[in-house]
Amino acid sequence: MGSDTGAREQYPEVATAEGRVRGWWRPTTGGTGAASSAAFLGIPFAEPPVAELRFAAPVPKAPWDGVLDATAFGATPQRGDPGVTLIPEPSVPGPSTLNVNVFTPAPRRRFPGLPVLVWIHGGGYYAGSPASPWYDGRNFNRDGVVTVTISYRLGFDGFGWIQDAPSNRGVRDWLLALEWVRRNIAAFGGDPGRVTIAGQSAGGGAVTTLLGMESAQHLFHSAYCLSGAMGALPAARAQEFGRALAERGGVAPTRLGWSALPEERILELQKDQTRIGPRTLRSMRTGGLPLGPTVDGDLIRRSPLASLREGIGGDKPFVVGSADDEFTAVAARSGAVLRWIPRNLLLRTAGLSGDARTAYLAANAEVAALGKIRLTGRVLTDAVFRANVLRILEARGPGPTWTYRFSWPSGNDGLAGHCIDVPFFFDCLDGPALAPLTGGHPPRPLADEVHRAAVDFVTDGDPGWPRYEETGSPVKVFGTPSALRADDYRSVRAMLTARR
Template sequence: MLGSTGCGAGDITGSVVETRSGRVRGSATDGVHAFKGVPYAAPPQGVARYLPPRPVRAWTGVRDAVPLGPTPPQPPTPPPLDFFAPAIPGADYLNLNIWTPEPGSTRLPVMVWIFGGGFDTGSNGLYDGHAFARDGVVFVALNYRLGAEGFLFLDDGIANIALLDQIAALEWVRDNISHFGGDPGNVTVFGQSAGAMAVGTLLAMPRAEGLFRRAIMQSGAGNLCYSTDTANEIGHRLAAKLGVPPTREDVAAAGVERVLAAQTSVMSDLARRPDPQRWGGEPGCRVNMWRPTIDGATLPSAPVDAITAGAGSDVDVLIGHNSEEGRLSLVPFGSLESVTDEELFTAMRLYRLPVDRALPAYRAAYPGAGPGALLAILQADWFYTIPGLRLADARTSAPGATYLYEFAWRSPQFDGQLGACHFLEVPFVFDRLHDRRMQWITGPNPPQQLADLMHRTWVQFAHTGRANWAPYETTRRTTMRMDLRPAAVDDPYPNRHLWDGIDLH
């Protein structure tokens, strides 16, 4: 299955690998082979943009897999966060990028990455898997449909297209990854933010069962899901904004650019009606217009309920969050210092917290923190920390292991105000501190020893399903705090009881 190869330092001669659809030729640098833009499903065209993925059509000859493939259609990301989503036009955006140390039959652990971006932005092109392959892992980064293409719900028997894309990609990995040196029986699926939400949701989806052995969730736990009523309302709002009947054929006929513009317009409408338990929009947060839908078929129930009932119980899980997630949505835009006490109160009320108890409790737990700093921590608790704890609690009797972490290193960027914000752990996990795109968030001299620790931990987990600290259980809630002086701490969640009984779906 393997053609000519060159593996010397700096060598760019590519290998040819056979897949079920045809042969692909990649490149090789410093002993690592890369194959980019490899399709795992047919290019969505016309109404197929809004339908489940179809098998990729076989090709003859050798397909070039050196440049990055096209990226999913999406609205532009505003600066300074536009580095998250480099855009590449083209129809074949249901594609994979693969890095491997040795194509062939070596049967190495496989790690499949699902990018974040609020389910409406992002691509696999930002994430370089060289360090994973260097350290004995076959790394795969997938693209999936975003926004309306991925999540449009019209109560017509079709739902969660983006998640079906991810399942199709995992099926492609199952069927083809051995040719790239990977073990299809040892797959870890991992992601950040919306990607972590997707991983948590895949744990609960019957069609994903058996496609992965381990799961890592970085800032997300499958907690953001829509009821069919809310999803249907948003789908009909989009069709009304387009001025078309609420059918997939009519939405598709409106064209990609009009749909993207309509998405942005509907998000603006929803932002005037903030509701964290539906679509977000609270102070300092964007509207999360697109989410998985609990449709009863592809996703039978809320992920945490399915996991409580035993879904994914044999999967080993590593889950965590960053200490000050919300600072990424506040600091770069100059909003941290302008947050008022009233906006902090409003966020607490929207989150359904008992403000009379919650406000003094947060102020006591974080003395000296102003309203903006407290809002950043509050957002971390709502979106990531508490849902992660609930997912871990749901697995207390699972045979698979469960480990928790907290990333606490504070970025020096923006005069130290960026802190331990959302996404900051990603360049450490990927051991890509030298990547200039990542230095926007890490600063110019981030600590390599922390990247060594985190990257090594993720690779070890992919190999063994174990981490070097105690597994999670409800009596101690042991959590590894990732910082310059990493330490396992017990129950570092001072305000978790305030969230008891609050719906975080």
């Protein structure tokens, strides 16, 4: 594939069910697969969620005449300047924010279709953008995988409780985007029967949410969860939060009330509620983030863990894991405050007391010896991410499941921090803005290994190491060198007995 790109048109066109779209060819990097990738950007899968559709369920995009120019990213639900973020995720202005971006090595190829990766971006459900250069699917294309990135409504617009509005509007956006993929991906050379959903952080939480939803099972074949912020807020807490935020905004908790507030005011109101810190620990222990999926009894009938225990999604191949030091940098930035907080109070915030606290400190003695900041970072990391890996493994039972740890430490701070594995997953070490996260010269062999595992999983349903079948099963540890170790989340296990 790609050897005759020079003879093909620079701007290929594809006929979707809604209308024709025009993309453009770009080169891939490294490897020995396809030399070119065709990008089709900003294809709307829903009508713009503005005016009377702002707080409504998404409405499928109506057909259009002519050819849609898909050579630039569409508008994003993230608005304004997000500031300094771990991943470069630009905001694009405009009203039509519900889009997909398709990257393919073989547009219009009909048979056999290539496997498909659908990426759901992170950002705490209130930020993030599918227009990140780190999410470019060109090197998945090089290795024979069609790649799609999707957008969804964020923050209160996507997830806030409103008295007379549909719940889980952002989740409904995921579902409609996946329906678009199922309907259209064959026109881009993909196989709608071989779709893998993947995401990191809140995107990983989206993956576990979809994995546990009965209504989503026909939309994907397998799932890959990187550092998933798992959970779904109980309906009562979502309503309490929505009423309180409406009161602070001086409006009724209705669609009419919220429609009276400009975007900027809503972003201002939600900002304090979305900061990472002790409040994050409390939210995750009691269900989920305040602006995220909600157990509404309809679309989402139970928490993701409860659904997994019921066997929902249990037949789908599933990879789950996290980085070793997800939130240690967050703790370091709070060092001036942490020095005044007793260690036991910090541990109690994470639900650790009594025998559980003693066992946890013994299992993490090396980290505890490095001081309060490092211990706090480990507690945050374990409570929000790594303990949930173990909970998922236990809930999944005998389903085809693989687990990993990403342990390579950044050349900057010596930590395997939040988001550090994303450029390795996408094999984009030549991308922009890596140095602040990875330091200079991140290891190419590790990117080859992490990316190859993802390609193999999407293509063949197996990432290349033994399944996790019971306590003590092998865990893939990505590092330099990588290794396969038994029960390598054991230092987190005491967190499972913490108060929830």
